[in-house]
Amino acid sequence: MSQSRNVGVLVGSLRKESYTRKIARGLIALAPPTLSLSFIEIGELPLYNPDLDTESPPKPWTEFRQRVRETDALLFCTPEHNRGMPAAMKNAIDVGSRPRGQNVWNGKPAGVISVTPGSFGAMASHHQLRQALAAVGVPAMPLPEVFIAHVESVLGPDGAVTNEKTREILGKYLQALAVWIERFPAAVKAGAGAGAGR
Ligand SMILES: Cc1cc2nc3c(=O)[nH]c(=O)nc-3n(C[C@H](O)[C@H](O)[C@H](O)COP(=O)(O)O)c2cc1C
Numbered sequence: 001m002s003q004s005r006n007v008g009v010l011v012g013s014l015r016k017e018s019y020t021r022k023i024a025r026g027l028i029a030l031a032p033p034t035l036s037l038s039f040i041e042i043g044e045l046p047l048y049n050p051d052l053d054t055e056s057p058p059k060p061w062t063e064f065r066q067r068v069r070e071t072d073a074l075l076f077c078t079p080e081h082n083r084g085m086p087a088a089m090k091n092a093i094d095v096g097s098r099p100r101g102q103n104v105w106n107g108k109p110a111g112v113i114s115v116t117p118g119s120f121g122a123m124a125s126h127h128q129l130r131q132a133l134a135a136v137g138v139p140a141m142p143l144p145e146v147f148i149a150h151v152e153s154v155l156g157p158d159g160a161v162t163n164e165k166t167r168e169i170l171g172k173y174l175q176a177l178a179v180w181i182e183r184f185p186a187a188v189k190a191g192a193g194a195g196a197g198r
Pocket residue numbers: 013014015017018019020021079080081082083084115116117118119120121122
């Protein structure tokens with residue numbers, strides 16, 4: 001692999017002190033030289049409404065869609081809200097999937113990581129997110145899986161990922177993601193969703 005792949009990181013929490021964002025920052029810090037990770041923000045996206053998806057859709061939608069198009073791959077980091085993905089994450093997926101035939105997600109390889117202070121690793125959210133990604137044509141890496149439970153226990157006082165085992169798991173996850181991304185050369189070469197028929 002000769003160049004670094006551009007990976008957009010989406011965080012399902014809008015909270016300033018979000019644990020999920022802290023884990024995402026940890027991932028950015030741990031990324032191998034073959035991956036260049038950067039945030040794609042979803043907090044300012046108006047709720048998806050087809051009536052607004054005209055020839056001049058809301059600017060935050062067009063900017064967001066362009067950001068996703070420019071990536072080679074994606075990394076979704078999500079908490080869990082009431083046993084599902086947060087509404088902001090689902091809204092982002094909906095916004096990117098339309099208008100029909102211009103789905104920016106299509107064919108982009110991705111990783112999914114779920115995070116919670118609770119005990120179950122936000123597994124319901126994780127799998128609901130994978131289900132939505134399948135619907136928009138995103139090949140999400142099936143294994144390894146990462147579900148982070150009791151997240152406060154792996155972070156230091158400044159929010160950095162300090163737990164050595166967690167750092168090792170995240171580092172290995174990123175290495176596996178780098179290999180997964182290379183399995184989709186068309187997506188990487190295009191650097192833009194080819195546009196799905198959905
Ligand atoms: C509306 C709401 C619903 C929640 N439901 C769940 C849940 O189903 N499962 C879970 O593990 N945590 C749940 N939580 C707790 C979150 O895991 C916790 O607030 C966590 O800090 C959210 O992630 P963040 O720190 O990245 O914002 C919920 C929190 C909120 C605000």
